[in-house]
Amino acid sequence: MESSIHxxxxxxxxxGLPDDVAAIDRFMLRHRPLPNAIAVAxxxxxNASQAQFLREEIAKDGDxxxxxxxxxxxxxx
Numbered sequence: 001m002e003s004s005i006h007x008x009x010x011x012x013x014x015x016g017l018p019d020d021v022a023a024i025d026r027f028m029l030r031h032r033p034l035p036n037a038i039a040v041a042x043x044x045x046x047n048a049s050q051a052q053f054l055r056e057e058i059a060k061d062g063d064x065x066x067x068x069x070x071x072x073x074x075x076x077x
Contacts, residue, residue: 011067015050032075040072 012019017027031045041054057064 006064006067008067008070011064011071014064015046015053028074033077034072034075036076040068040075043075 006014008024009019009021012024012027017023031043034040034043041051041058043051046054053064054068056062057068
């Protein structure tokens, strides 16, 4: 596992999304609240490769898993 520390903007960049603070805020406003019954990787707004990346990172408890969990938490609020 990498020892680097990622930030939320890094996760957005990894997902191919705009990664500046204003763009992340707009994304959150547009997609919040995510129902508790829906896992963040299963949200309908991801494309196939984004959803796959999120699922893989959670499944392998990968380098990005903590940020994926944080993103899910932020979206559920």
